[in-house]
Structures are given as C-alpha cells and as structure tokens.
Amino acid sequence: MTEQNLLTTPPRHIAPPAWKLSTTSGTEMIEQLLRTYQRRSHAGTVVALEGSTSHVVFCVLSGWLSLSKSMEDGQRHIIDFALPGDLVNSVCANNKTNALQIEAVTSATVAVIPDYRWASLLEDLPQLKNLEDRVIAGTLSRLSERMLRLGKGNAETRIAYAMIELCIRLRAVGAVRDWTFHLPLTQQQLGDFVGLSSVHVCRTLRSLSRLGVIAMKDHMDITIHNIDGLAKIAGVDPRALENQIIPSGRR
Amino acid sequence: MTEQNLLTTPPRHIAPPAWKLSTTSGTEMIEQLLRTYQRRSHAGTVVALEGSTSHVVFCVLSGWLSLSKSMEDGQRHIIDFALPGDLVNSVCANNKTNALQIEAVTSATVAVIPDYRWASLLEDLPQLKNLEDRVIAGTLSRLSERMLRLGKGNAETRIAYAMIELCIRLRAVGAVRDWTFHLPLTQQQLGDFVGLSSVHVCRTLRSLSRLGVIAMKDHMDITIHNIDGLAKIAGVDPRALENQIIPSGRR
DNA sequence: CACGATGATTGATGTGCGTCAATCGCGCGA
C-alpha cells in the first residue's frame, strides 16, 4: 500500500518523465524495452550486491530503491535513492563491479536492461545520450549538495534539505499533491541517508514540526507547510532548486 | 615550487595516464588539442565560478584544482580535488550552469576545451567515450566512498581515508615515491575536504603520526609508513582500493 | 633586522549528537 501511492499517481503505462522524448516512436520503442525486462522486487530485497559483477542498467518503474555502501564494521550509509523514472548504472571504474548495494525500499518494479541492449538503444536513439548525460549530471549535483550539508550542516539543515530534495524529485513524477508526499522510510533509513542516528532523526523531525515548517501524519506522510522557512533552514535558495535538482527536463 | 614536484615527476610532454590510449595517433591528436587550449592559473585563482554558465571541459595538466560548494553563510566544502590527468565537466543538469566552484589550489596548467570541440573529438575517437565513462564512474565511486566516511566515520577514519585516496591517485600520475607525496593543502583546506575544523585536522594528523602510520615533514610532505594500519583505520580493504579508486587503467 | 601575515600547534571550554534504556503505539499472526 505504500507503493500504491506511487503506482497510481503517474500514468499506469510506465512512462516516467525522464523517458518522455520528443519523438513518439522513440518513446514507444523504450516502453517496449522496459516492459520486456521488467521485474518485481519485494520490499527489503537486495537487487544487486555491493562488490558483485554486473552488466546491466536499472530503470526504476515504480517504488523506491536505496543505493548504499557499508564499512567493515557494518555501518551503512545510503548514498542515494532511486525513485520512479531514475536510471541507475551502478558500476565502478575498470571492472564491472557494483560500487553500491542496491535494495528495494518498498516493493518495486524495475527494468533490468542488459548493457549491450542499452548500448544498442543509445545508437538507435541519439537523444538518449543527452538524457543519460543529464541524469549523470543531476546525480553528481545531488551528491554534491548532500555532501555539503553532511560536511557543514547540522541535523536540522540536513533533514530539511532531504525533505526538499525528495519533495522536488517526487513532484517530478507526480507523487506530490498539495505539498504532501509519502516517505516510505523508517527513521533509521532516513538517518542512514542524512548521517544521523535514528533517535536524532526523530528529535529533529519533531523540532521541525514544532517550528511549523513541516507536518507528519501516519508514520511518514510529510506535508511541507512553509517551503521558504524550510529552504532557509536547509540553506538553499528555493528558486535554485528547480534547476539544480530535477534531473529530467520536465516541470 | 609546490607544483614543481608534480611537473617534474611525470613525463614533461603532458600525457597523464588517463590519456594514454592504445592508438598512438589518437594520443598525438589529443596532445595537440591539449596544447592548443592550455592555460595557466596561479595558486588561489578562481577558474570557474559556482553558478556561472560554461560550455567547456577542463583537463588538468599540472597542479591541483579544488571543486567546492558553499552555503549561504559562507561555509565551504571541497567536494573533490582534480589532479593532473583528471577530466572535469562541472555542469549541472538542464542548463549549462556550473554546479561547483573551481579553484586552483596550486599554480596549475589546465586545458580549457570548448564543448563543441570535445564533442567532435569524441566522434573521431570512440575510445574516448570509454575513457569518459570510466572517469565518471570513478568520480561517483570516490564521492560515494567519501560520503560514507563523512556520514559514519570519525576524524581518524576520514583523514586516514583521505590520505589513502590521495596517495593512490597521486601514485597513478607518478607523484609518489617511496610512499611519500606532497600535499599542497593548508589544514583548513584539508578540513573543508573531510568535514573537520582545521584545529581538529591538526590534532588528528598528529594522532596518526603518534600511531606511526604516517609521518609529516615540511608542512605537508606525507609519508605512509604502515599502509595496512592506515587502511584499517580508514575502514578499507587495501586490495579493494586498487580497483575502486584509480579511474584509469594504469597501475 | 624588525615587522606583519599566515598557518600550525596546543589548551580550555562548550555543545550537538550518539548511545543506552525505558516506554509507548501499532499492526500482525496465532
């Protein structure tokens, strides 16, 4: 049911914004491909192991994935979330080893596209190359912004920024209505994402609630009540967000 | 003089490892291009402003660049360093706006290649595409590793990891001899890189010295005395480093 | 040669966040 939100809000025939090309024929071609390689993962499933070899590109069709890294002592950090419409090519340099562990946070449908298939598609549809570049640039930009807060921001800054980033990304796929969206995360997971303990995530969320900038309902339904106040806490120019965080060209 | 180290150790005719292609003709073509667009920046110069528009690709030929981001209150974080041989395409999604501020840490020579020129080069030399992919994957991998330590590691872990990462990257361009290399950074800059105050960077470096894993001479000449101990503190498998951090294929 | 500037070093003090622990609330399965 957590995932129902995400499945119903965008058009059901799977065409997240990133995939909307100008040519209709291209779009159809891609949708065909996505359907072919589509797979379903239950919440909590490990989709790809950190360090394993892999020759695929992932495209999220519905649900959330987490991309994480762990230290030897078991400490885990969530480097990024992959939301519907996101493209994930989790290989590291040189060899084809996964740099990140990919897990399904909610139950999710993911297109698992073989490398060679993706490469040939790129040749048929040169516009895709452009899209791929934008996705990569967007990812780097997001990571940088988050890193900045992780290094220099306090708990409120980090949480506020996470809320803004996720809200904007979710809005791009139609999963936000009236500044309200569903966060299918435990406070532990949110903590692993922003670099805080789950206890302190809790305190910080309540602190932000008390300030009136956000509100929470039913275990993680978030409403942003005062985006300007939230942006101020997060240390962002709200206008800059529009261009910086949304990877695809859509509104 | 800081930069002299970097200029003399690699072959003087500018061919950092990333640029070593299998075909000799390709290499010559590229070297020609690099010479054409080569420019010199003094230490401390701002090469590209955060938020400015830009249509270029940077290639570092000698010296260090820092890629940083600032919050409104002036707090700065160094997202990455660009070392000799590194490729920097600091544009964010959608528009052609620099997501990062690029500064010369030491005096540096940088090839500033126009976008269109780079694009046409990619068509002439398909191998370059491969290289570009590896550079991007390497960058993402480095950012992830650093983010993990930033989120979950203590001061010693972060500093130890930074030393290992920089040592390996510098070794790839021949700037390490007998586990010794020159760090052209103030402790303030190193702090902005790992997310610590300059005071605590100092304390941590001295702590690592006392443990005997590293040694320092003359304001930032670093020697790694015990790589296994250092890797243990950094929370890394030393063998994994070889593949994970070096973006190019060279040892 | 004294000087001022910049950065490293070291100590003292404060605090933001982690950790531990107890309680609460809810959903789920027997």
Place this chain on the structure above:
DNA sequence: TCGCGCGATTGACGCACATCAATCATCGTG
C-alpha cells in the same frame, strides 16, 4: 482476543568535535 515485535518517542548521560584563544614557526617585505 491476546501477545509479540518492530519502530517511534522521550529522557539521561557521555563523548567527539567545534569554538575560542594564546603561542609559536615560518616566510616575505620594507
């Protein structure tokens, strides 16, 4: 229906790191 378990919440306490401040070392400059 009761109980079990996971996650949220809240309080108490401690620590790692930031901050402030003083001293020192080095270097370039008039």
